[in-house]
Amino acid sequence: xxxxxxxxxxxxxxxxxxxxxxxxxxxxxxxxxxxxxxxxxxxxxxxxxxxxxxxxxxxxxxxxxxxxxxxxxxxxxxxxxxxxxxxxxxxxxxxxxxxxxxxxxxxxxxxxxxxx
Amino acid sequence: xxxxxxxxxxxxxxxxxxxxxxxxxxxxxxxxxxxxxxxxxxxxxxxxxxxxxxxxxxxxxxxxxxxxxxxxxxxxxxxxxxxxxxxxxxxxxxxxxxxxxxxxxxxxxxxxx
Numbered sequence: 001x002x003x004x005x006x007x008x009x010x011x012x013x014x015x016x017x018x019x020x021x022x023x024x025x026x027x028x029x030x031x032x033x034x035x036x037x038x039x040x041x042x043x044x045x046x047x048x049x050x051x052x053x054x055x056x057x058x059x060x061x062x063x064x065x066x067x068x069x070x071x072x073x074x075x076x077x078x079x080x081x082x083x084x085x086x087x088x089x090x091x092x093x094x095x096x097x098x099x100x101x102x103x104x105x106x107x108x109x110x111x112x113x114x115x116x
Numbered sequence: 117x118x119x120x121x122x123x124x125x126x127x128x129x130x131x132x133x134x135x136x137x138x139x140x141x142x143x144x145x146x147x148x149x150x151x152x153x154x155x156x157x158x159x160x161x162x163x164x165x166x167x168x169x170x171x172x173x174x175x176x177x178x179x180x181x182x183x184x185x186x187x188x189x190x191x192x193x194x195x196x197x198x199x200x201x202x203x204x205x206x207x208x209x210x211x212x213x214x215x216x217x218x219x220x221x222x223x224x225x226x227x228x229x
């Protein structure tokens with residue numbers, strides 16, 4: 001079945017450094033790739049997303065890149081700050097006509113710690 | 117705008133008890149879903165609905181029932197709670213299930229003893 005692998009599971013960086021989280025998906029028909037941030041004890045919230053017709057998208061200090069050929073996409077956070085500490089989830093969304101259903105397939109999450 | 121409202125926030129059940137987790141959204145979203153979140157396993161889909169009167173199973177449906185009588189509400193029922201159902205549960209809604217942002221409820225931390 002469809003699968004999304006996410007690495008690393010934990011990531012510690014010094015404040016001001018960059019952080020990169022990588023995801024690989026299995027269904028080549030997937031065409032929507034959101035990233036969610038979950039702070040401790042809170043709900044996941046969308047921080048950025050990308051569609052399959054775009055290779056890169058930026059929003060201030062965060063960016064997402066997509067390589068459809070390799071079936072992987074990455075989240076880049078520059079100039080990290082303590083408030084970036086959270087769990088980050090990637091997801092892939094295949095079209096209903098390929099998966100037979102409507103759903104997101106989530107990665108297992110990356111716990112990012114930004115050290116002051 | 118309340119978004120997705122999920123109740124209760126915490127719950128302790130004894131093995132064999134039943135209960136219903138409530139989920140309501142006020143965004144007129146057609147697609148609603150339930151996930152469970154366990155350490156190291158991410159968010160796993162339990163059940164989902166693409167509209168009122170339509171539900172389907174996700175990745176881990178056993179032990180759970182759902183119904184969707186209205187667009188707004190999507191309750192999750194645990195029929196006979198087991199310790200393996202100890203988890204954090206999230207309800208989510210989106211305009212459609214594919215290619216649109218999912219909005220999550222605040223979560224329910226369930227412990228089955």
